[in-house]
Amino acid sequence: MSKSKNPFCIKTIFKKIFLGFGLFLIICFLLLGVFYFDHKNKSELVEKEWNLRKIPIPLQIGTTETLSILPLINWHGSNSDLKMELGVSYLIKIDNHNILFDLGQNKLEEDPSPLERNMRLLKIDQNDIDSIFISHGHFDHVGGRRWEKENSFSFGNHQRDLSNKLIFASSALQYPGAVVKEIQEPSRLFEGAASLGPIPRKLFIGRIDEQALVINVKNKGLVIISGCGHQTLPKILQRVKESFSEPIYGIIGDLHYPVPSGRLNILGLNAQLLFASGSDPFKPISSEEIDSEINSLKELNLGAIGLGGHDSSDEVITKFKETFGQKFHTILVGKWIHIAQTFKTK
Ligand SMILES: [Zn+2]
Ligand SMILES: [Zn+2]
Known part of the structure; x- marks a missing residue:
């Protein structure tokens, strides 16, 4: 008579657990491999799309004599009554327009949201915002x-109710009762202001098309206002060169420099660095690449530069501060950045 194996024997149970875990690991690696190669393929397609872009005739957008920027949401703040968070929002004042640039994050779905609360504390009325x-x-x-x-x-x-606002988005967003204009290429928005047009990027977490705002300041030049900087600085500068004949005077906002680490930690992983910078999680943006981008900014001899802490580390912000000295503006919620000022703020 043959001896049958006891299924409850400790050795058999361990063997089953070991085999099950091994199988699980193999499936995870296979899925990761499929995801990685799909990301590589899509990245190549996005790069091809960028290389085949239409080069526009330089835009004539007119000028503004004034430009002031008030950070409403960002990582660092100027006083502790204001709420800081990972998101981005700026109020941008030019001659005849008050533009709200992005709307923050409201991670905890607070009511009022950090943006609404900061606007109230900073005495910014929604009715004063026209776009x-x-x-x-x-x-x-x-x-x-x-x-x-x-x-x-x-x-x-x-x-x-946003029915009386001009709204510009880089993809097909919807809003009840309001018209959202989807920007598809570098375009004049109104006197003195333009969109740089969406620039595509395949991040490990998916494709994103981001636009920057361009303000043409009289007797100074173009000021670029950037949200997250997913487009990458070289492509932003390339697009500005192709779309405008004026020189670049400044760049204010957030570029994507989460080195050595970013602000978003998911399950112990440095999410901004691994999943949203560089070409893939195995090749995130490096310090050397950031240094080379700082050098390309130095060559432009800018009159104003500001880097937010939304997706750049404090180490990189310090590097910018040391490199650009007086020209550098620290981005702090509640602290105005005056590029060309003719009005008084408290
Ligand atoms: Zn962002
Ligand atoms: Zn983003």
Whole structure:
């Protein structure tokens, strides 16, 4: 009579667990491999799309005599009554327009949201804002994950009436009762202001098309305002060169320099660095690449430069501060950055 194996024997149980775990690991590696090669393929297609882009006739957008920027949401702040978070939002004042650039993150779905609260404390009335410019559809720029999922945006938990605003987005976003103009190429928005047009990028977490705002300041030149900087600095500068005949005077906002580490930690992983910088998680942006981009900015002899802490580390911000000295503006929620000022602020 043959001796049958006891299924409850410790040795058999361990063997089963070991085999099950091994199988699980193999499936994970296979899935990761499929995801990685799909990412590589899509990255190549996006690069091809960029190389085949239409080069526009340089835009004539007119000028503004004034330009002041007030950070409403960012990582660092000027006083502790204001709320800071991972998101981005700026109020941009030019001669005849008050533009709201992005709408923050509202991670905890607070009511009022950090953006609404800061606007109230800084005495910014929604009625004074005539246009909304959305750099891209990520949750930290459209007012939260809920609105990102709905392909929409909001100041806070409740969508206000925005029917009287000019709204410009880099992808097909929807908003109840309002017209959202999807920008598809470098375009004049109104006197003195333009969109740089969406620049595509395949991040490990998916494709994103981001636009920067360009303001043409009289007797100074172009000031680029950047949301997340997913486009990468070389492509932003290339697009400006192709689309405008004026020189670049400044660049203010957020570029993507989360080195040595970013602000977003998911399951112990440095998410901004691994999944949203460089070409893939095995080749994220390096210090050397950042140094070379700083050098390309130095060559432009800029009159103003500001780098936010939204997706750049404090180490990189310090490097910018040391490199650009007096020309550098620290981006702090609640602290005006005056590029060309003719009005008084408190
Ligand atoms: Zn983003
Ligand atoms: Zn961002």
